[in-house]
Amino acid sequence: MFDSRARKVALFGMAERTRHTALLSDFLAGKRTALARAISIVESQRDGFEDVLHALHERVGAAQRVGITGPPGAGKSTLTAALVQGFRHNEETVGVVAVDPTSPFTGGALLGDRIRMNEVALDPGVYIRSMATRGSLGGLAVTTREVVDVVDAFGFDRVLMETVGVGQSELDIAAAADTTIVVLVPESGDSIQAMKAGLMEISDIFVINKADRPGAERLAREVDMMLHFRSGRALKNVSAKDSASWRIPVLQTVAESGKGVSEVAAALDQHRAWLEASGELVRRRQSRAAERVREVVGRGISEHVWQERGGEAILQEALPDLLSGQATPYEVAARIVRAVTG
């Protein structure tokens, strides 16, 4: 850690050192308040947040990072809470990052889920952080991944990320996870149909929750068939190792009562062992690190273009012409790119 802090100082200078040194040493001492503050700094992208991430980076990756996704109402929070209880039974510590689709305006839409989570939230071996989604394009994705890094770096044995998802948010979570669990429920029928294909791409483990309801067996068979179909089709696109050695399990749970949850925990351990043995863990981490570089460069360049090099001023000046049709967005963009790169 001191190594890393020394590197940070060399990179970013003395000002940064005085700004976050106290926070970092509290964080390393395991203080919860420092964890909460570090997350807030990263989540809101406050000044120096990349320095915090840089300083913590070498501690990232010790936790098993598990993404839990699926349609609304599938019982993801309940399954998450049940998994947490199982891990705690084995004296493992757990961090939970919940990506919350509730808007800042209305607040409590997920209240029921939160109450369930509170049963585990009082346990000092558990840390739960809920993140609001934001309207700004891509903003959510980037900071969620980095918040997960902060929680990981704090030293939990497992970090669970829970997200409602069709579309982008589940892909984002899958990109930040070592292992992704997709949760479905029997009764969703047709609506699940529309999601399954996309979810198929990111799943390492399938869970049919509320499996005491009618249709669970049928859905499990269907998912199994789709997975089989996919592994045939996908062979040309993925490495042989990837598709051949990990057979995605389709498990059934009743998370509310805890039925089947230990099998999910066992599958998590098996997947972790497979990731390590196959070299896939290294591959996933490498691609995560490369993706992170792209994101950070994107942020830096964007600031450079729009603020330092005056892109924003050119855009504001062009707005009347854009609206009147005197200029197209493509012309204005070309003007800005020329001004910046020329």
Next chain:
Amino acid sequence: MFDSRARKVALFGMAERTRHTALLSDFLAGKRTALARAISIVESQRDGFEDVLHALHERVGAAQRVGITGPPGAGKSTLTAALVQGFRHNEETVGVVAVDPTSPFTGGALLGDRIRMNEVALDPGVYIRSMATRGSLGGLAVTTREVVDVVDAFGFDRVLMETVGVGQSELDIAAAADTTIVVLVPESGDSIQAMKAGLMEISDIFVINKADRPGAERLAREVDMMLHFRSGRALKNVSAKDSASWRIPVLQTVAESGKGVSEVAAALDQHRAWLEASGELVRRRQSRAAERVREVVGRGISEHVWQERGGEAILQEALPDLLSGQATPYEVAARIVRAVTG
């Protein structure tokens, strides 16, 4: 149009002129094959696609652009088809862009919806285009909006964009639409709860579909209450005009039988009239144009950084150090930003 083409030539040079002139003149002559080709060029971001968009830009905005979003299984496709039939009854032409969550691997997950859409698809006054979602971050959002521009520029009276959504995809569609319809169904209960707040932010019109099922009235009242609650809370964040003058209607339909659909069409016309009278249409278009400039600059700068200025080479060279922990993503990113901006 010739004006615009002349501008394009001045901007991008003779090579571009020979590349797409034939396509553009076929497009302007109303040839469907040219529309399909133009969409393909934009969707796949083939060479010169921004020139096509530039050339068509002045024709964008004549259509009413309607986003239709909501959870899977809400009957969005059926409602879309019913709306199309209504518009056709009045001899209006309609373009439909469906954002399809089906992965390229599995193809036909939305087959049922497609069959319903085919009833209207044989009508020569209707054009339907289905878009696959992509794993690449943000890639979908940007090209979907630009595909909608192409369809708009072709001269349809209405352009409907249909998307399954929780999270990012619905925000993207809302950003591309003049008017956004959020479709819910009574029986989704708890699961809807989780979505409503986010959907609340983007809705101009709410539709409770399958309203012949139990719970429709209750859900309509609930949504109405949440809207009321929001308008109170939101006042400090939006212009008084925006929140005060448009009262978001909560309509009930049975799209399958056509019940209530003409009320939705009427609400679309009312919202269009309000957008024009209040100046909100101009405001939405201005923000759309500015957003488009940002996207196009982002693409251009990204290419500049990663290809022309060698960012990709620096990243590839740093990958072993990233993996071994000798460097953090933040250091590598700083190195690339310095190389590019220094």
